[in-house]
Structure formats: C-alpha cells, structure tokens
Amino acid sequence: MTYNPRSEQVVVRCELPPREVVPTTASYRYLPTKDEIRDIPRKPREVAELYRSIVSQVALPCLRDLFNADPSLGSIGFNGHVPAVNPVTGEQEYPCILSLEVARDAFPLDGNLHRVQPEACVQGLKAIVSNHPYELEPIQPIIDFDLTKYKFVEGLDAVATLDTRPDLMDMSPTNFEHLVRQVSEAQGAEGWTTEQSKDDGVDAVIVRRDPLVGGLSIVQAKRYSKVVGVSHIRELAGAMEEKKAGRGVLVTTSWFASGCKQKAHEHGRIELIDGNHLVYLIKEHLGKDVLIGIPNRPRSASER
Template sequence: MAQRGNGRSEWERRQAAARREAERATRERARQEKEAEKRRKEQHVEQQQKLADRRTADVERCVDRLDRVLTDVLQKRPLSFDDFIVTPRIPSFQPGPLARAEPAPDWAEYEPIPPGALGRLFGGAHRHRNALEEARQLHARELAAHAQREAQRTNALAQARAEHDRRVREANTQADAENARLRRQRSDFALGEPEAVEWFVKRVLGASKYPDSFPQRAQVAYRPENRDVVIELEFPPTTVIPDVRGYRYIKSRDAIDPLPRPTGEVKKRYAQLIARVTLRTLFEIFTATQPDVVEAVVFNGRLTTTDRATGKTVRLHLLSVEAERTDFEELVLSKVDPAACLKRLNALVSPNPYDLEAIEPFIDFDLKRFRFTDDMDVVSSLDSRRNLLTLTPTEFEHLIRQLFVAMGAEAWTTIPSKDGGVDAVATSKNMFFGGVCLIQAKRWSNVVGLEAVHALTGVMADHNATTGVLVTTSWFGRASEQFAQRNRITLINGPELKHLIKEHLAYDVVPGVTPPRRAHASDNTQTGRAGPRQ
C-alpha cells in the first residue's frame, strides 16, 4: 500500500494537483476569452467610429464641392472653337504574322548523305543517286509550296495594307469634313448667325463639369438684333444639399446617428448654390465668346420637380437675370458673395427657392424660338399669309383687340388719340396682366425706341393702370426690355405676336419685317429709326 503523507495518499495528491491545474487552465481560458471579447468590442467600436468618420467626410466633400461650383472654373482656360478641331485617331499598321516571310526550304536539310568507300563497294552509289533524285523532287515540291504560301501571304499583306490605307483615308476625310463644318461655324459665329452662336454656346455649357447629381439640360437662343444669348438652364434638385452635417457613433446604443443640418442652413445653401451656378454660367459664356457677338446674357434658371399638391411634374423659374458684359467683367468673382452679386445685377430671385416659390422670368424663353428669318419679307410677298405691315391702322388695332379678347381680356375701350398714343384699355383677372392694362400697338418696320416705352409709363400713371403692354410688328432693343421689366410693362415683338395670333386666333400671319442681323438695336428714337445704342 502506498505511503500516506498528511493523511493523503500519493494518488490523492496527484488528483488534487490535476484539479488545480484544470481550474487554472479554466481560469486562463476565461481570461483569454474575456480579453478577446474586449478586443473584439474595441475593434467594433473603432470600425463603427471610422465608418461614421467616413460618412461625415463624404458629406463634407460633397458640401465643399458645392461651395466651389463657381470658384473652380475661374482659373480654367475658356473653351474655344480650336477645342473642337477633330484629329483623326489612326492606329499604326500592324499586320502581325503577315509581315514575317516564311524561310525557304533549305537544300541542306534534304540532301542525302553520300555513301562511304565501303558503301560504294556494295551498291551504295546507285542507292545514293536514287535518294538524291527523290530529295531533289521533294525539295522542288516544297519550294513550289513555299512560293505559293508566300504569294498568298504577300497578297494578304497587300490587302491588309490597302484596307488600313482605306480606313486612314476615311478617317482623314471624315475629320476634314468635321473641321470644314467647324470652320463654317466659326465664320458664321463671327457674323452673329444665330444657329452658329447657339451651337457654340451649347457646347460651352455641355463641356461644363458639374457633380453627377446635377442635370445637364439647357436651352439656348441668340437674338442678333440685341446681340444677347437667352439661356434656360435646369437647376439641380433641392436634395443636392445634404440634410445632415455628419454622423456620430453612439457607443451606448451601438448606433451611428445622423447629425441633422438645420433647415435654415439647407435653404440658405441651396439659394447660394443656384446663385453660384448662375454666375458660373454667365462667366463661362462671356469668357468663351467675343464682345462684338455677345454683349449680354439673359439667364433663366428653372427647376423641374413634382408638385406636392397635384403629383404632377412642374417647371418653376427660380432665378432670372439679364447681365451686360461690361457690368459683369467688373466683378471679382473669386471674392463676391453670390447672392449679393446677383442683387447688384438686378436679378429676379425667388424669395424661397428651396420651398419652390417661383418667379416670372425677364424673358419667356418659349417665345424666343420664334425668331425673324432673313427671307421673311420675300415670303410674305409670295404666299397667302397676311402681312401685318399692309394692314391699315384701324385694321391692325382691330386685330390686336381680337387677340387680347381671345387671350382673356374682359373689356376693351379705345382711348382718344390725345392720350399720348395709347390705343386701348383692357381689364382682366386671369391674363398675364391683372387689373387695368393700357395697350399700345405699333405697326412699325424698325426698332421700337426706349422713348416709346417711357411714354407708356407716363400714360399708365395718368390712368392709374396696373400694367402696360406694348405690341409691335418689329422688335425692341435690350434697353427697352430692361426698362419694361422694371416698370410692369410687357413687350410683345413681331415673332411673338405672330405666335400669339396663331395660337389664339388661328391666323397665320407674318410681321413683314426683319431686324438687322448685325446692326445695333437702337433704343433712342420714337420714330423707329435705327440709331446709337442706349
């Protein structure tokens, strides 16, 4: 029997030691598991914090890019016609295996080895002559086959080169044609041809790089009589402004919470953004065009969205400005406050663009598409359409009365001639003019001068009229348009009058007059004769 020590056997002591070791191992595993769990939690917290930081950084980058929408383009080289020159992309001729000739069969590989002295004693010479003849025939056949393959290769090589040369000529011809069209566009642009100016301005706007969330839709019209470009640009949606300032990790809930951006800040940032987009557009057009072609830019910024009340798609104008080149070039755009800058330019800006509060633009872009054409005078004398210049004053006034009644005028009263030239008073609750409106119609063949618009405002004051309308068969200068915009006067030129008569009276007429393509549109005469620009 084993010896007992302190009342316990050796076996019992071993058992106790084993238990203690097992307990120690258990405690160690528990400690390691606890430390591993702690590290796992720490890593999870760190990962969640990094995720929150990354999301915050993404928001900050987005906001920073929106803040730099204007300043990012100020140092860039303006686009020019040279940027559209086509250089044909012609790959090098790579015939591949066709360029490598196949080695001709080597006679040394066919020639049989001559017999030695012993071989000749036992008939080797005869056998060698036979083998030599067979080798020559085989070599001849291989040479013929090689020549045939080489002929096929050289023929294929010639065809490949001819095809490559054809593609080169085709690419060069296409490039030459594109560049010839570009030269014509450049020449027409210098002459102020509307199609060429509109083409180039559209390319300038299309080349402008905005964030992906921005729509790339714009309409362009050029009015050579005023030397101005009319732009209708789609603004980005209000959702382009992040509604959060960043993200914060909440350890106690193990959650990443967004930090809301104050509503007031969101609205202010959206108003600043559309102001920056407007100034950027004006800057890009003015710097890419020449002063003798584009003297002013009329910018209308609109937003296509869903009407919350009806669910229908609506297009709302949020900003409209007419900028003269001379005024715009005085601005230091890198330092301006965009909203204050537009105010200085007398822009019409929605009081609450984020809330989709619309404004009436300076110029209705849809009517700008009805331009005069060079052949209008000729056409009016050749077809059956009525030429408005051939109407008597009474007939013309009668036509205008019919038009305004069809447009919603509820009353029409002719004013005596001593009133200063105003032809009628109309009232309406649902036309584009509300209340009492004075109407003046000018059957002119030259520009309607600024004095005519001035005179209308005086008569409006005398009659306490709400608005005024000046209708003409000809056109208005830019100074007249600007004055009218500030004084509740609607101007309707020849092409617009033609469009309105067609729409509301179903008469197809022609104004019968063409404005000068490149002459300055005068605004300083009551008689309608061209003179210096105001």
Template sequence: MPKDKEFQYVKTRDVVELARARPITELRQVYQELTSQVALMVLHTVFRSDPADLVHTVVVNGVVDTINPATGQPERTHKITLRATREHFERVNLRQVKPIACVREHFAALISGHPDELQAVTPIIDFGMADPRIVDSIDVISDLDRRPNLIDLTAEEFEHFVQNLFTRMRFETHKLKASGDGGVDVIAYDHDPVRGAKYVIQAKKYTHKVQPSAVRELHGIVQHEGANKGILVTTHGFTSGCHEWANGKPLQLYDGTHLLALCRQFGIEARIVLPPK
C-alpha cells in the same frame, strides 16, 4: 445635396447606421450658396470673354428641369434671376465676396428661399418668350404722312402701328404672324423688376364698335398665353357690354379717343376720320 450628414459604424454588429440627418436650414444654405456661385461664374465668364466690351448687360436665369409632382409632367422652374451691367460687375472682387450676399445685395437677385423644394422665382426676363410666331417689325410711324388718318391703313399696317406705339411706350414688343397667331397681334413685355409683366395685344382697325364677343375672346387668349393682361386697341369704340364684361378682369380697352391721346403723349401725330355712314 445628400440629406444624410453623419454615419457611424457599429463594430459589434458590423453595420453602418445613420447618426444624424442634415438640418433643412443647412440644405437650403448649401443650395443657395451653389446657385449664387454659378450665377457669378456666368457673369465672370461672359464679361471676361468679351475684351471688345460689346456686351453691356447680362441677365442670368438659373433653372432646374424637374417633374411637377402635381401633374407628373416635365417643367422648368427658375431658382435665381439677376441683371448685371459690366460697370456694376467690375466693382466686385470675387475672391473676397460672400456669394449669397453678393447676388442679393449687390445685384438685387431673386433667389429661391426653398431651393430644396424647387420653389420658383419670377425671372427678370423670361427667355422662353422667344416665339416662332414673331415676324420682323415694320416701322410704320416713321413713314406716315403728317397727321395721317389711321383708317386709311391696312389691317396689318395698323397692327404694326400699334406695335410701334407700344415700343415708344418703352415696352419690348413683338409682332406675330397674321396666320397661326392664336388671336394675338402683338406681344409686349415690361421688364421692370417690380411691375414687370407680359401683355397680349389685339389691334382692330374698325369703322364700327367692338362687340363683347371680341373681349371674351381676348380674355381666353390671356389665359392661354399665360399673360398678365390683355389689351384691345381699336379705331372706333366699344359697346356698353364690352366694358361690363371686362370689369374686374385683367383687360384694358383702348377706343379711338384713347388711342389718339396715347399718340399725342408719345409724339405721334395721327387722326381718325371715320367714313360717312
């Protein structure tokens, strides 16, 4: 959007001079108007291109590829994000709406307040979460015998079990490959527009207590993955140093007792019987 609004021609000097710059409030209004129109156009195109009504919900993320002035590195920032169901969209008369009011009030969109400065918003769903480390999920829970002993699972089966559990807890989950996973067994997403977050999960099928070094490692992984929280789930317990080190950090530690409580809460019958010492 040009920052210059008006020019004037000075005949005596045969030059064109800037007469008035465009007010910053007008710049932001135009950017927001354009961004809102593009988002509505995307919704219209997708829903109208699906006469069989196969698409129920569409999420639109409007992004800008730019250069971070602080690092000089390329980056992609979100300027608008919204979610719309087909039913919700069909209530809109696009010929009559005011685009900004429509996306904000009807679709509860988040739209950058300072698009001229490339101010970002947090996307409802980050489509960058597609991760080449993800493998197909295996439904371990459905195949388990009544009240199975989780210690009898293999390490990989236990990782899938933990993924299945968090799926039942209404997270979107992805199991990562055993090799090259960067220390992450499962990635979970909460898409709630208020508390939405990304979690990295480690699953340790242990017959001994987890040591603080594992908790410190998880904290580093949380920072490396850009996650909101790290969760460590084990079939045994944690040494006192683990809880002391995790205190005040975005980490959550689930020991065997806590794990079984979650299983009961979400209708999974399981037990943990440790081998005799």
C-alpha cells in the same frame, strides 16, 4: 438658348441643381451605449440658405463662360429653372427661381469672379430670385425664353409718319401696329412687332421688367371702324394660352360691345384699350394730337 443678332443678346434657360444637392445631415453622433451612429439633421433654415447660395454659385460661372465664348456677345438673359414634381398634382413642373439680364460691361471681370460673394454679386446684377428657392416658389422671368416663338420684324417709327392732328384711320394696318408698340415703349416697356401672317392672333409683344407687374404680354391691334365684340376677347384668350403669355392687350380705334369688359374681367389678365383711351395715351406718352375719323363713334371730352 437662343441668340438675337440684332441686339447681340443670348437668352438662356439653365437647369439648376435639384434640392437634393444640399445634404440634410449636418453631422453624425456615435452612441456607445447603443453602439449606433445617429444622424444630426441640419436646421431647415440652414438648408434653405445653402441652396440659395448654390443657385447663385451655379449661375455666375455660366454667365462668365457665355461671355468668354463670344467676344461680340453684348448681354445675356438668364433664367434658372429646377425640375420638380408638384406634390399636390403629381405633375412634372419646371419652375423658374432665378432670373437676370446683364450686359457685358456690368459683369465682373473673370479675374475678379472668384473673389465675389455669390449672393451679393447676383443681387448687384439686379437679379430676381425666388423668396423661397428651396421651396421652389416660382418667379416671373425678366426676359422669357419663349420670345423665340414669335417672328419679329424691324421696328418702324410710326410716330414720325403722323402729321398735325392726323387721323388714325388713314394709317395702314401695319403702321397702326407699330404705333401701338411705340405707345407701350413710351410707357417703359420693351416691344416688338410680329411679322404679318406669321403669328396668328398676335400683332406685337411687349415685355415689362418690373418684378411686381412685369412679364410678357401679347397685343392685338384692331384698326376698326365698327364695334369690337366678345369674340375678339375669346380670340385673344386663345392666343395667350397658345403662346403661354402672362397678359393680353386688345387695342382698337373703335369701341367695345357691352359684355367685353365683363368678359375681360372674368378672364383676369386681359386689358382693353378703346379709341378714346388710345387717343389719350398717344397724347400723354408720344406728345401727338390725333383723331379717329369714325362716324358716330363715342368721343371723349378732349376730342370734342
């Protein structure tokens, strides 16, 4: 687990019971003619339903004990993982099959917990549960424990520093990184700006809670006056691999060289935002008219 004192939140990675905790034998039958006892197996569906219930029954007491341990704890991010061996590769894996984020005031009071129906309670807490937990079908955690790999700084309100029709090239690189973070936050994500020179290849981290398109993304913000080449795509891809990030976003005040879009498309999890698109996003989500003072930069119709 890790604790963020600023948000009074603990993020926990919990090892859930393995599938073997569910007995696959439902009952036994004695056969007098053969003088033997024969196993009556449970139906596969019943085994799967029992395991889903067990997962919920383990998660709820863990959350209760954490809240009881520290009265100042405001919320918990909980990710339940199961150790397993991939039957195809033989590699050891640790899939996440249950994830939730819950505030103290949304969690059932200790005296009521023994009266809840575990699966219904977990569902009511807006948890994401694998569709097939017994098959160890993995899910994307709502809030990733691996956020602890980044070194964050206090968020700066870069939007407040923008005057009427400001030039983004007049911003400091640090303020530009905060601005990019705020654009993401205005679109419904949560964002953090990393410390300078502490996270090579990462300027910001954004998390989306949507179970369909959510996950953790790392951001590179380039306040450049010249073209951004394919090498920057490779740099971002390397940072994503190192940080185990699901997605990457490359934002620039300039434009991308030919071949960048194809490279990003081939990678499959990289988004490119050039100067024209950035101007649009700032206008659309932050309500600010900005310009980018780069000679000969291709401009959108809204900037002309």
